[in-house]
Each structure stands twice: as structure tokens, then as C-alpha cells.
Amino acid sequence: MKIRFQYYGVRGSIPVSGKEFSRYGGSTTCFFVETEKTKLVIDAGTGIRLLGMDLLKREFGQGKGKLHILFTHTHWDHIQGFPFFIPCYIPGNEIHIYGETKQVKVLTDAGREEIQTWSIERTLYMQQMFMYFPASTHNMSANLHFHELKSGQVLELEDLKVESLTLYHPNHSLGFRITHGDFSFVFCTDVEHSDAMIEKLSAFAEGANGLAYDSQYLPEEYEQGKVGWGHSTYYHGIQIAKKANIPHFHLIHHDPTHDDEKLNSIQELAKKEFSNSFLVPEGFSFTNEDLGF
Numbered sequence: 001m002k003i004r005f006q007y008y009g010v011r012g013s014i015p016v017s018g019k020e021f022s023r024y025g026g027s028t029t030c031f032f033v034e035t036e037k038t039k040l041v042i043d044a045g046t047g048i049r050l051l052g053m054d055l056l057k058r059e060f061g062q063g064k065g066k067l068h069i070l071f072t073h074t075h076w077d078h079i080q081g082f083p084f085f086i087p088c089y090i091p092g093n094e095i096h097i098y099g100e101t102k103q104v105k106v107l108t109d110a111g112r113e114e115i116q117t118w119s120i121e122r123t124l125y126m127q128q129m130f131m132y133f134p135a136s137t138h139n140m141s142a143n144l145h146f147h148e149l150k151s152g153q154v155l156e157l158e159d160l161k162v163e164s165l166t167l168y169h170p171n172h173s174l175g176f177r178i179t180h181g182d183f184s185f186v187f188c189t190d191v192e193h194s195d196a197m198i199e200k201l202s203a204f205a206e207g208a209n210g211l212a213y214d215s216q217y218l219p220e221e222y223e224q225g226k227v228g229w230g231h232s233t234y235y236h237g238i239q240i241a242k243k244a245n246i247p248h249f250h251l252i253h254h255d256p257t258h259d260d261e262k263l264n265s266i267q268e269l270a271k272k273e274f275s276n277s278f279l280v281p282e283g284f285s286f287t288n289e290d291l292g293f
């Protein structure tokens with residue numbers, strides 16, 4: 001039972017470019033998962049544009065593709081690539097989109113804030129309002145199906161099972177545990193650690209074969225002014241991997257100020273703490289067999 005994963009974007013917060021970022025890449029979060037029967041994407045950061053180009057070479061180019069897109073949350077770096085995901089514009093493709101419904105503060109004509117309820121459909125529509133982007137989600141001619149995702153809900157998507165957990169982050173985000181047969185991988189971006197969060201996440205991830213984790217800051221950067229910003233460090237992620245008996249640890253959501261040289265040094269530090277640590281470069285692909293399962 002083979003499952004393949006590919007990181008199309010691993011940068012956090014905002015895309016970056018330049019030769020000093022050429023090794024690890026500048027596109028923001030997009031993670032692709034594929035089995036014999038299922039195609040799943042987590043987040044539509046700017047990395048999803050290139051995934052779209054790859055999918056167009058396959059059945060999605062003829063309008064015969066089926067795909068599930070799950071959103072961890074809707075901060076810019078996780079939705080910004082969605083308007084550039086070409087498979088959504090090709091009639092015939094079937095695209096299922098899942099995200100939480102949230103209460104948001106919106107400015108009224110009178111200049112006051114009021115609370116509204118925004119579904120994932122509404123949030124993506126608003127990102128593509130005409131004043132922000134020329135093509136609306138209503139101009140996307142694939143068959144788009146929007147689904148409300150609730151934390152704790154278990155999704156059965158053909159031969160994949162996806163479980164979710166609420167993560168501590170501004171307006172919070174979701175972590176996902178993806179299971180195929182007896183293999184499982186936990187994808188956990190945009191989370192700030194606390195003792196309680198480490199406990200919860202360790203229980204959620206217990207026994208998984210791999211963990212991808214928000215490693216945006218070095219522990220000293222976190223302590224010096226980043227507390228409350230919603231992100232974590234490789235050090236705390238490794239505590240979770242150890243506690244939950246997870247053999248492979250992937251560092252993701254790289255800080256936009258961390259160039260290749262800095263990320264190389266973080267990779268070394270993480271390896272000293274846990275030898276199976278891997279600071280993920282953009283484009284990196286692996287299967288369950290590559291991890292030894």
C-alpha cells in the first residue's frame with residue numbers, strides 16, 4: 001500500500017525569493033498526498049501554483065481529475081495560491097474543499113465592527129473579490145464542493161483517513177493525521193507550543209510514522225520576542241516526536257528571514273537533538289517505503 005507525499009511549499013508567513021533562498025525555496029505552505037485512489041492537498045499557499053501545473057499534465061488537464069483540498073486555517077500564507085490553482089478553472093474536475101467555519105469581525109458601513117460567520121467558501125470568495133483579484137471563485141469552472149470541517153471530525157476520503165486537532169495559533173489552526181493502511185503521518189503547521197499543547201499533540205500523534213512540525217523559530221528567537229506569535233521551534237517539535245514515539249521528524253514553515261545558510265545551521269542543531277530530523281526543502285517528495293515502512 002503505497003502513499004506518496006510532496007512538499008510544494010515550506011516557507012512560513014510570506015513567500016521569499018533570491019539566490020540566498022535557492023536551496024530551501026520560497027513558496028508558502030502546500031503539501032500533496034497521493035495514493036492509488038486518492039489525491040489530497042493540505043493548504044493553498046503559493047506552492048499550490050506549481051502543484052496545479054504538475055496536475056495539468058495528468059487527468060486534471062482534461063477535466064477528469066478528482067482532488068480534496070483541506071485548509072489548516074486561512075492566514076494568507078495558506079490560501080494565497082488558491083486563485084492561481086489552474087485545475088479549479090477546468091470544467092469537469094471535481095474538487096472538494098474543506099475548512100472550518102469561523103466567527104470573524106467585519107467592518108460595517110458605519111465604521112463599526114460586527115461579528116459574522118464565514119465558511120471556507122465565503123473566505124475564499126472574499127479573497128477573490130473583484131477589488132483584490134480579477135477572477136472570482138464563481139469563475140472557477142471546475143465542480144467545486146465546499147465542506148465544513150469541524151475539529152475532531154474524522155474524514156474518510158476513499159482509501160485515506162484524516163483526523164484533525166485544534167492547534168494553538170491566532171484564530172487557531174488544525175493539525176491533521178493522515179492514515180493509509182497501517183501507515184500514518186502527522187502534518188502540523190502553525191502551532192505554538194505550551195505544556196498543554198505538547199501533551200495534546202503527543203497524544204494525537206502517538207505512534208505515527210512521521211511528523212511535520214512548525215519549526216519557524218530557534219528556541220532563543222522564540223524566547224526573545226516571539227512568544228504569542230503562534231509558532232514553535234524544532235526543539236519543541238522533537239519533544240513531541242520523542243514523547244509520541246515517532247521515528248521521523250520534518251521541520252517546516254521556515255521563517256522568511258532564515259536564508260539557506262541559517263537553515264543549514266538549524267538542520268545541524270536539530271540532528272544533534274534527534275538524528276532523524278530533516279529540514280524540508282521545497283519540492284521534496286517521499287513515500288512510506290522511503291521512511292522504511
Ligand SMILES: [Zn+2]
Nearest residue numbers: 012013077190
Ligand atoms: Zn503560516
Ligand SMILES: [Zn+2]
Nearest residue numbers: 073075169190
Ligand atoms: Zn497562521
